[in-house]
Amino acid sequence: MSLAEQMDTVTAAAAGTVDRHATTETFESTNPATGAVVGVFPVHDAAAVRETVERARPAAQRWAELGYDGRRQRLAAYRGYLARRMHELADLVHRENGKPHADAILEITLAIDHLSWAGAHARKTLGPRRVRAGVLAANHAAYLEYQPLGVVGVIGPWNYPVFTPMGSIAYALAAGNAVVFKPSEYTPAVGAWLAAAWRAAVPDVADAFQVVTGSGETGAALCRAGVGKLAFTGSAPTGRRVMAACAETLTPVLMELGGKDAMIVDDDADVAAAADAAVWGSMSNAGQTCIGIERVYATAPVYDRFVAEVTERVRGLRPGSDDEAAYGPMTMASQAEVVKRHLDDATSSGGRAVLGGTLEGAFVSPTVLLDVPESSSAVREETFGPTITITRVADAEEALERTNASSYGLAGAVFSRSRTRAMDLARRMRSGMTSVNSVLTFASIPALPFGGVGESGFGRIHGEDGLKEFTRAKAITRQRYALPVNLMSFTRPPAAADAVARVMGVVHGRHR
Numbered sequence: 001m002s003l004a005e006q007m008d009t010v011t012a013a014a015a016g017t018v019d020r021h022a023t024t025e026t027f028e029s030t031n032p033a034t035g036a037v038v039g040v041f042p043v044h045d046a047a048a049v050r051e052t053v054e055r056a057r058p059a060a061q062r063w064a065e066l067g068y069d070g071r072r073q074r075l076a077a078y079r080g081y082l083a084r085r086m087h088e089l090a091d092l093v094h095r096e097n098g099k100p101h102a103d104a105i106l107e108i109t110l111a112i113d114h115l116s117w118a119g120a121h122a123r124k125t126l127g128p129r130r131v132r133a134g135v136l137a138a139n140h141a142a143y144l145e146y147q148p149l150g151v152v153g154v155i156g157p158w159n160y161p162v163f164t165p166m167g168s169i170a171y172a173l174a175a176g177n178a179v180v181f182k183p184s185e186y187t188p189a190v191g192a193w194l195a196a197a198w199r200a201a202v203p204d205v206a207d208a209f210q211v212v213t214g215s216g217e218t219g220a221a222l223c224r225a226g227v228g229k230l231a232f233t234g235s236a237p238t239g240r241r242v243m244a245a246c247a248e249t250l251t252p253v254l255m256e257l258g259g260k261d262a263m264i265v266d267d268d269a270d271v272a273a274a275a276d277a278a279v280w281g282s283m284s285n286a287g288q289t290c291i292g293i294e295r296v297y298a299t300a301p302v303y304d305r306f307v308a309e310v311t312e313r314v315r316g317l318r319p320g321s322d323d324e325a326a327y328g329p330m331t332m333a334s335q336a337e338v339v340k341r342h343l344d345d346a347t348s349s350g351g352r353a354v355l356g357g358t359l360e361g362a363f364v365s366p367t368v369l370l371d372v373p374e375s376s377s378a379v380r381e382e383t384f385g386p387t388i389t390i391t392r393v394a395d396a397e398e399a400l401e402r403t404n405a406s407s408y409g410l411a412g413a414v415f416s417r418s419r420t421r422a423m424d425l426a427r428r429m430r431s432g433m434t435s436v437n438s439v440l441t442f443a444s445i446p447a448l449p450f451g452g453v454g455e456s457g458f459g460r461i462h463g464e465d466g467l468k469e470f471t472r473a474k475a476i477t478r479q480r481y482a483l484p485v486n487l488m489s490f491t492r493p494p495a496a497a498d499a500v501a502r503v504m505g506v507v508h509g510r511h512r
């Protein structure tokens with residue numbers, strides 16, 4: 001099949017309108033459950049990526065000049081377009097990523113809500129405001145505003161191919177930037193669909209959101225293409241490579257990396273609710289969730305009940321590709337190998353799988369692991385599969401200590417009926433986000449910032465912090481009237497500095 005024919009297939013099958021540039025090399029994305037080809041995409045090389053970024057520059061200028069109202073209106077048109085075609089997009093996500101259609105609808109819903117919030121809150125968060133000038137500059141007016149960076153590069157993963165990149169794309173666009181997005185090589189059709197949807201919904205500034213496709217080399221080219229910032233979401237090892245490439249041009253980076261999130265179940269927890277949340281948090285999306293629950297620390301008084309409640313629920317889960325399946329296949333075949341390695345390590349080091357522990361092709365059975373030592377890779381490394389370790393601890397303090405003894409620090413959950421106790425544990429959890437008596441909830445609250453600590457990365461998407469992340473703060477002062485004595489002038493009288501020192505002594509000198 002010729003390239004042109006392949007591209008026509010892509011357009012029909014995946015609604016992708018990825019610019020081919022002069023690129024002739026292509027790659028396929030496939031359905032992880034069946035192996036069927038979903039689409040064929042160009043591998044954009046460094047020249048093609050640079051060309052795309054250069055095309056985005058004038059679009060960034062036009063997009064910025066539209067102002068907050070003009071951008072808000074167009075972001076609304078975009079989310080309207082997505083909302084009217086949710087099933088079409090969800091079907092594509094199901095085919096390319098493997099997750100159930102209903103879960104795809106859920107992630108698209110979240111993305112639409114974030115688009116709405118970002119558009120509505122950009123002016124208030126970023127717009128020009130006056131700040132107090134203070135006594136030393138009382139004759140000046142002081143202004144602060146947050147200006148866009150120009151073209152922002154976004155590199156995304158495959159596990160939530162709509163929601164995750166949109167956490168950067170929506171906020172970068174709302175802040176007045178153009179975006180060039182490199183979706184994962186496992187979900188390029190979804191990325192291409194999102195960009196095609198933008199072109200259709202916002203035709204007057206179509207180049208403000210473009211997509212380039214390819215694997216790591218295309219991503220690395222985007223890092224080197226002169227973008228104002230690079231927002232990366234993916235694994236910690238790749239994050240290091242992205243930072244190294246961006247360091248060559250001092251391109252600032254946002255790092256949304258992996259996690260090994262824990263749930264703490266305290267003595268007074270609603271055990272059934274905790275079990276229900278733990279099963280969803282660990283098994284939904286086949287466990288391929290950066291903020292998924294991978295470890296549970298349950299205190300001795302509730303441990304047995306919790307294990308019983310979890311196993312009863314997990315017994316009812318079935319992976320598959322049909323509408324009734326609880327979750328789909330591993331999107332990336334190589335991830336099944338990682339899961340297998342962690343399961344083998346857990347069982348060979350003294351742990352036991354009370355349920356699951358088997359792989360059939362791309363499908364991993366829902367797995368509950370008990371008595372796994374803390375040194376095991378199943379406890380220390382990101383597994384990214386439908387597995388959970390449950391560990392008995394003496395009390396919530398021990399649970400917190402073990403939770404925090406991780407190089408990752410993305411999110412986590414606490415279950416307790418005591419509000420004070422739960423809030424205290426949540427505050428002391430070394431993570432960017434914690435849910436009390438639920439899991440993952442912070443991701444669905446657009447006003448809350450999203451991001452991690454340690455090997456889970458730095459910087460924030462979502463919320464006001466997420467908007468500011470894609471801007472530079474600009475400070476302006478305007479002299480309102482001249483003072484008789486200007487301290488920052490060679491014309492100042494010799495005694496002026498002594499007078500200032502005396503005033504400082506009176507105002508601040510009394511503090512000890």
Ligand code: NAD
Nearest residue numbers: 156157158184215216219220234235238241256257258290
């Ligand atoms: P990955 O690191 O393998 O790939 C992520 C992206 O980086 C892909 O688009 C890939 O093509 C690109 N890439 C690879 N090498 C590159 C290079 N040298 N330079 C530039 N780009 C390069 O991650 P993945 O397997 O796609 O995603 C899973 C990971 O993402 C997990 O670790 C998960 O926890 C994490 N994740 C984090 C968040 C978050 O918000 N913190 C959200 C979702 C997923």
